[in-house]
Amino acid sequence: MTNTPSTACIERDVAPFKVRGLAIPYPEFVPRLYNLCLSLGFKRHFVMPSRAFCSDENQGFPIILLSKHFGVFPFDHGRVGGIMAVDRHGPHAHHGEDSLILQASHVGYDPTTGLYGTYKRPLLERNVISPSCGKITLVIEPYLRQYQFAQQRIFLRRSEKGQYLIKARDSLIDFSSKPITDGLVLRLDRIVKADENNRIVPAATHTTSHSYEVSEHFRNRLYAAGYQWQEGSGEPIGNHLAADLFSFREELHGTDESIHLERNLIEFMPQIVTHKSPQLKAAQINIQMEFARTVESIRQGGAYEGKNLIYLAGLNIDISAFDGNPETTYFVPWAAHIQLREKARQEFLHPLEQDELFAMLMAQSKENVDMADIKEQIGRMLNSPLHDIRTPQ
Incomplete structure (x- = not known):
């Protein structure tokens, strides 16, 4: 039997971009x-x-x-x-x-x-403050809304049996039978415990959501962050929904030049929406x-x-x-x-x-020493003779 080598998952990242002390x-x-x-x-x-x-x-x-x-x-x-x-x-x-x-x-x-x-627009009355850059803000806003929705619709809780569970809406889960084509995708493979056949099987099924038992690795990660598990209905995951725990699949929202900007950002959108x-x-x-x-x-x-x-x-x-x-x-x-x-x-x-x-x-x-005097140059233009601008014959 010939062994077929598996293809490695090659991921791309961005380099550290420093601001302090370099402006x-x-x-x-x-x-x-x-x-x-x-x-x-x-x-x-x-x-x-x-x-x-x-x-x-x-x-x-x-x-x-x-x-x-x-x-x-x-x-x-x-x-x-x-x-x-x-x-x-x-x-x-x-x-x-x-x-x-x-x-x-x-x-x-x-x-x-x-x-x-944000930026205070000097040509608008009432000290209007608006986004700067507005185009970047427009592109990332739909993803910010999806992330904020997921933060409040994914719950962590400890069951009466002592299980540590994560409960997520079905619309955030990438089921094999019904994969997500548009929206935020929860990376359950980095959160929950797989069975002996490497399947991710729910611990409980609800009307519009599923619960899964989290892995020991994820539980230790939350403990390191000082998280205390709650019983009963639990609580929203909030800021514990880190950038490496989800991705986005989207039909691009932008048009014309906006599409290029969105293409540049979509791969790294989890890092963007979770950033301060x-x-x-x-x-x-x-x-x-x-x-x-x-x-x-x-x-x-x-x-x-x-x-x-x-x-x-x-x-x-x-x-x-x-x-x-x-x-x-x-x-x-x-x-x-x-x-x-x-x-x-x-x-x-x-x-x-x-x-x-x-x-x-x-x-x-x-x-x-070569800096131009723009005011002087405009003055010379104003003082130059008028030219006879004619229609070609």
């Missing part, structure tokens, strides 16, 4: 970025920047700063939610001798509370997914061949005006892909990781 104010970050370009041999006054930001109004000041320090309005490489338009590499590459791409998802932050996800700051976690994951996809598109395409290029991805943190302080934006670098025209350098064969990239940026001066 750089945009008025300081952009000149450092400009000087980094020059330090790598980019031609002064010939660097064409491009940005891939969300379309919110609070992303405007970063764009203005890019214009001031690079002396030209940046090319647009982005879609809503901080998604990269990789089909625009060619047009962008044709607009300058050297190229820079800056990509960022964004999230609001309240420095008085330390909470992420779901919008922050979603933005961090989207940045990582987009960086990997964009680097691959650059390497496989020929748009930037023979050119100097920096593609840098990170997180924009939006801070509303408060206590007399103006609204502002910070940038948290994540990773960078660097290629040079003259010769491939060993240190750039792989993307720069977060700590290395941050150190490289902070080693640059925050003074830019």
Whole structure:
């Protein structure tokens, strides 16, 4: 009899994305970025920047700063939610001798509370506070609702016979005879005790739910978290429904660009909905997914061949005006892909990781002697002679 090797389950994860101590104010970050370009041999006054930001109004000041320090309005490489338009590499590459791409998802932050996800809209009366980024919030909201529902509809209890049970609604259980096609799927294989034939068999059946005896491993896990089992009807599982105990199967909710954002996040949605700051976690994951996809598109395409290029991805943190302080934006670098025209350098064969990239940026001066005077340039335009704009004959 030939033994057929089993296929290993290969899982993907996201890297740690640090924020504390790595956030750089945009008025300081952009000149450092400009000087980094020059330090790598980019031609002064010939660097064409491009940005891939969300379309919110609070992303405007970063764009203005890019214009001031690079002396030209940046090319647009982005879609809503901080998604990269990789089909625009060619047009962008044709607009300058050297190229820079800056990509960022964004999230609001309240420095008085330390909470992420909202922003005070200055052009709305009554101090309206709304999500920032609204697109990311819109994508993850259906999953948050499903998770919060499951937290209150899954119960833990100790029976009169001394059994430790979990009771879940049928709509959350992936039965072999009726698998879940749309919604939250409880990972019972990581929670309950299997029989001698490795079957997951209910200890009790109810009108719209089933009860199962939990495994010793899961019971020990709850004990380590300080959980005390209740008798009778028990109590909702609440925050003990951790990210590794469920997954989602969904028909994507989004349309157009939103679908791409949702595809980036769906695999990691359990980590997002269980995080203390779901919008922050979603933005961090989207940045990582987009960086990997964009680097691959650059390497496989020929748009930037023979050119100097920096593609840098990170997180924009939006801070509303408060206590007399103006609204502002910070940038948290994540990773960078660097290629040079003259010769491939060993240190750039792989993307720069977060700590290395941050150190490289902070080693640059925050003074830019080439910074453009936008007000002066607009004044020159206003004082220039009127041109005769004619219809072609």
